[in-house]
Amino acid sequence: LAKTTQPISMDSYEGQEVNITCSHNNIATNDYITWYQQFPSQGPRFIIQGYKTKVTNEVASLFIPADRKSSTLSLPRVSLSDTAVYYCLVGPNTDKLIFGTGTRLQVFP
Amino acid sequence: NAGVTQTPKFQVLKTGQSMTLQCAQDMNHNSMYWYRQDPGMGLRLIYYSASEGTTDKGEVPNGYNVSRLNKREFSLRLESAAPSQTSVYFCASSEELGGDPYNEQFFGPGTRLTVL
Numbered sequence: 001l002a003k004t005t006q007p008i009s010m011d012s013y014e015g016q017e018v019n020i021t022c023s024h025n026n027i028a029t030n031d032y033i034t035w036y037q038q039f040p041s042q043g044p045r046f047i048i049q050g051y052k053t054k055v056t057n058e059v060a061s062l063f064i065p066a067d068r069k070s071s072t073l074s075l076p077r078v079s080l081s082d083t084a085v086y087y088c089l090v091g092p093n094t095d096k097l098i099f100g101t102g103t104r105l106q107v108f109p
Numbered sequence: 110n111a112g113v114t115q116t117p118k119f120q121v122l123k124t125g126q127s128m129t130l131q132c133a134q135d136m137n138h139n140s141m142y143w144y145r146q147d148p149g150m151g152l153r154l155i156y157y158s159a160s161e162g163t164t165d166k167g168e169v170p171n172g173y174n175v176s177r178l179n180k181r182e183f184s185l186r187l188e189s190a191a192p193s194q195t196s197v198y199f200c201a202s203s204e205e206l207g208g209d210p211y212n213e214q215f216f217g218p219g220t221r222l223t224v225l
Contacts, residue, residue, distance in 0.1 A: 034213065043113075043199045043216025044152070087151065098168075099144070099152040 004088045009104040018075045020103050022088030025069050033064060033071045036087045038102070044087060048073070075105075083107045111135055113217035115200050121223045122190045130185040130220050132200030140206040141183035142167075142214065143175060145196040152199060158183055159206040190224045197221050 005023040012018045024033065032051050036044035048055055050062040050071070061074040075082055087102040116131045134141065139160045144152040144167075154167030158177040172194060174186045183202075187194060198220045203212040 036214075041219070043201065043219055044214075045216065046213035049213065085151075098154075101151040 003098065004090060004100055006086075006088055006100065006103045008101065009106070011106050011108065012078055013108050014079055015077050018078050018082070018105060018107075020073045020075075020086055020088075020105070021070055022073070023070045024088070024090045027068050027090050031068075031090045033062065033068075034089045034091065035060070035062065035073050036089065036099070038085045038087065040084075044099070047086075078105075078107050080107050080109060113200055113202055113215050115198075115217040115220050117220060118218065119221045121225065122187075123225050124191060126190050126224075127186065127188050128190065128222075129187075130198055130200075130222075131182070132184065132217060133182045134200075134202040134215070135181065136202060136204075136215065137180070138202035138204050138215075139180070140203045140212070141177065142201040142203075143173075143183070143185045144199045144201065145169065145194075146199060146219075147196050155185065155198075157206070187222075190222075192224045195222060195224045 032049055034049040035047045037047050038044040048057055048060050048062045050064050052064050055062045063072045083106055085102040085104050087099045113134045142157040143155040145155055146152045153169045155169055155173050156167055156175040158164045161180045164175050164177055176184045200217040201214040203214045205212050
């Protein structure tokens with residue numbers, strides 16, 4: 001079972017870059033790393049996914065080192081609306097999809 | 110295209126009562142999931158259905174049953190509700206279970222259930 005470890009919470013200010021790191025020491029060869037975002041009173045939504053190196057989309061970047069035992073979600077120039085909980089998942093080598101407790105990001109003006 | 114819909118949005122039950130939470134998706138997805146989220150906690154998988162006609166237990170299946178009625182609908186039943194089942198319940202769907210790459214899940218708005 002691929003387990004992930006993330007910081008419980010992080011604080012930032014508007015306009016700053018935020019990096020959230022996730023540890024997944026027992027990631028399997030065919031596992032991908034996926035990040036979800038959850039706003040209060042809503043279901044999570046997909047942000048980004050990667051397998052190795054770097055992936056970038058219009059919302060975030062995902063950095064994955066060569067050993068793939070960790071990954072970093074990077075949110076450029078955060079705004080108040082980025083205040084949310086961010087979850088790191090690894091799969092599909094497990095069908096018991098584990099969200100964990102996530103990282104609660106608070107953005108201040 | 111409504112995505113994933115859940116009914117009801119809110120429900121209050123007394124201990125021992127039963128109820129069924131409904132979930133439907135219009136994205137022609139094969140896989141569907143039920144999660145619960147307790148206050149300040151992450152999501153925990155209750156049951157999932159990899160495809161129509163199949164269901165499997167997740168992390169916390171005790172006290173629940175599910176039915177994959179057809180490809181669109183996946184219901185969650187509490188036969189005898191307990192206060193420990195007070196939670197927010199989310200339904201989700203994805204094209205396939207897992208997949209290569211891992212298929213993203215699309216979540217419904219949730220059902221807030223309180224058991225007194």
